[in-house]
Amino acid sequence: MTPLFFIGAALGNTIAIQLGAPVDLMAGLGFIAVFAGATNTPIACTFMGVELFGGGNILYFAVACFTAYYFSGHSGIYHSQRVGVSKINHLNHHTNTTLHEVREKRIKNRKQWLEKSNPTL
Numbered sequence: 001m002t003p004l005f006f007i008g009a010a011l012g013n014t015i016a017i018q019l020g021a022p023v024d025l026m027a028g029l030g031f032i033a034v035f036a037g038a039t040n041t042p043i044a045c046t047f048m049g050v051e052l053f054g055g056g057n058i059l060y061f062a063v064a065c066f067t068a069y070y071f072s073g074h075s076g077i078y079h080s081q082r083v084g085v086s087k088i089n090h091l092n093h094h095t096n097t098t099l100h101e102v103r104e105k106r107i108k109n110r111k112q113w114l115e116k117s118n119p120t121l
Contacts, residue, residue: 004034
């Protein structure tokens with residue numbers, strides 16, 4: 001988990017320098033947003049941001065965490081985590097399966113697609 005914290009904070013720091021935004025705020029946002037996307041826990045990470053950095057920027061914390069959560073898809077660092085509600089309506093077939101099962105289905109579908117599109121392989 002520590003590499004996720006570093007990667008998020010470093011990303012936030014880099015973005016802050018490029019945009020001229022407050023470095024401490026952006027590093028904090030990157031810190032919690034990357035972790036929210038990797039763990040699929042946006043509410044917990046929003047509260048983690050409040051606990052670590054204070055409640056003055058809770059709206060920014062929530063937006064960063066929920067955005068990262070949404071765009072992370074059905075993947076995460078906890079492979080036994082179950083998908084309770086699909087993030088995308090047309091992917092309801094992932095509901096009540098583990099992230100490991102979703103990953104295995106994705107790999108299988110990708111291999112089938114490659115075989116169909118490139119029969120010489």
